[in-house]
Amino acid sequence: MKRFLFYLFVVLMTLLVACSGDDVETGNEEPSDESTEESNENEEQSNDQEGNSEEKITLRMSWWGSQNRHDMTNEIIDLYEEKNPHITIQAEFTGFDGYFEKMAAQASGNNLPDIMQQNFGEYVNQYASQDLLEDLGPYVENGTINLEGVSETIIESGKVDGKLVGIPTGTNALVATYLPNAFEEAGIEPPTNDWTWEDYVNIATEYHEKTGDYGVRLAEPGNMFEYYVREKGLSLFNEDGTGLGYDDDKLLEDYFTMVKGLIDDGVSPGYDVIQQIKGLEDELIVRGETPLDPTNWSNQVGTIEKAAGEPVEMAVLPGENNDQGMFLKPSMLWSIGKNSEHKEEAAKFINFFTNTVAVFEIIGSDRGVPIQPGVREALLPDLSELDQKVYDYVDYVSENSSPADSNFPPEASEVISHLEDIDEMVMYGQMSPAEGAAQFRQNAESVFGQ
Numbered sequence: 001m002k003r004f005l006f007y008l009f010v011v012l013m014t015l016l017v018a019c020s021g022d023d024v025e026t027g028n029e030e031p032s033d034e035s036t037e038e039s040n041e042n043e044e045q046s047n048d049q050e051g052n053s054e055e056k057i058t059l060r061m062s063w064w065g066s067q068n069r070h071d072m073t074n075e076i077i078d079l080y081e082e083k084n085p086h087i088t089i090q091a092e093f094t095g096f097d098g099y100f101e102k103m104a105a106q107a108s109g110n111n112l113p114d115i116m117q118q119n120f121g122e123y124v125n126q127y128a129s130q131d132l133l134e135d136l137g138p139y140v141e142n143g144t145i146n147l148e149g150v151s152e153t154i155i156e157s158g159k160v161d162g163k164l165v166g167i168p169t170g171t172n173a174l175v176a177t178y179l180p181n182a183f184e185e186a187g188i189e190p191p192t193n194d195w196t197w198e199d200y201v202n203i204a205t206e207y208h209e210k211t212g213d214y215g216v217r218l219a220e221p222g223n224m225f226e227y228y229v230r231e232k233g234l235s236l237f238n239e240d241g242t243g244l245g246y247d248d249d250k251l252l253e254d255y256f257t258m259v260k261g262l263i264d265d266g267v268s269p270g271y272d273v274i275q276q277i278k279g280l281e282d283e284l285i286v287r288g289e290t291p292l293d294p295t296n297w298s299n300q301v302g303t304i305e306k307a308a309g310e311p312v313e314m315a316v317l318p319g320e321n322n323d324q325g326m327f328l329k330p331s332m333l334w335s336i337g338k339n340s341e342h343k344e345e346a347a348k349f350i351n352f353f354t355n356t357v358a359v360f361e362i363i364g365s366d367r368g369v370p371i372q373p374g375v376r377e378a379l380l381p382d383l384s385e386l387d388q389k390v391y392d393y394v395d396y397v398s399e400n401s402s403p404a405d406s407n408f409p410p411e412a413s414e415v416i417s418h419l420e421d422i423d424e425m426v427m428y429g430q431m432s433p434a435e436g437a438a439q440f441r442q443n444a445e446s447v448f449g450q
Helices: 002-022 033-053 067-083 099-108 122-129 137-141 152-156 180-186 197-211 221-231 250-264 298-308 343-355 357-363 373-382 385-399 412-427 433-448
Strands: 057-064 087-094 115-118 171-178 292-297 313-315 328-330 333-336
Touching: 057 067, 057 099, 057 343, 067 087, 067 298, 067 343, 067 357, 087 343, 115 122, 115 343, 122 333, 122 412, 137 343, 171 180, 171 298, 171 385, 180 197, 197 250, 197 292, 221 250, 221 292, 221 412, 250 412, 250 433, 292 298, 298 385, 313 385, 328 385, 333 343, 343 373, 357 373, 373 385, 412 433
Parallel strands: 057 087, 057 115
Antiparallel strands: 115 333, 171 292, 171 313, 171 328
């Protein structure tokens, strides 16, 4: 018994010395296989316990866009889920047509997605006015969403009535895209950044006369008329958002007259052609049926060039005062539904998208130029030639533009819908340009008076 106690004492002393020695020595000895296995097993059990401590959460996320955007966004979602295994993101995506109709139905059922892509202007203002979007200000203040270094102007573009309801995915600008090879083959000088409306009509007409193809895509009025009004020094809506921002209906009459003249002369297609387009990858410029499209945004150029399989160049929209008409805006916004049960986790994804270089290595400029300066700087050395063109274009517009209009009233989407309907009737010859301009004002005033 005494011998046993003696041996036990020796063993305990040996262990004590060994343990105390670990604190001061480098520990060059290789651990035994048995101790390594035990350590790994304990680590795995610890990791399992940590993983199990996080609630499994499913986030619904919606966006619109081309198939190219869908594929890239799903890749980003996979990356996020890999880094956050307790999160599953359920994707809901469509083309732009029908996106907000679907969202309106979800809103009526108090079932908006946790994370949703919103559109700057009429749509985000409408949803914010109905208190359907979470205020993201507190998530920025507590650091969940890091906007350190982001331009205050960019942050302001996500605010409605002083409340931050959307984080811009990136910045972009209206752009006239054109096919330089097509113009070279036709022997026609392509658009430049100082072209006028007269140049616009003449270039398109000359191309049509030389080739028999359309000289320019039909410009639908939603974005184009807003630009047209701005280029004249006015705005679509008045300052307090209670009515139209221009008084003389001759402005819209002249716009209708120009666009309809191009259709009547065969220079531009009518709605019967445009309404058959199945998405960005199916646009006329992609199919080579026109060399010029004034209806794009800079973040769409990558998809257009990829689908067209040939170089695509960019110019600002026409007008003697196009620096007055041009503006930078959020490509789109990330918002969180007020009805979401997982707002904190939704905010964490928005932070990941905004601040992760790998996200923009996947998506390029498709959702605009990154708003985070550090991300932009990290990407610059390895930008593709196409993305470099987009970055350069956005830089040019930033120095040759005026601030975007943000005074879109909650009724804006309904007013613009009336404009689109009347534009179609004028282009089909169902009313004259003068009648259409007068009818639009009457309809708009009716909406504002409700």
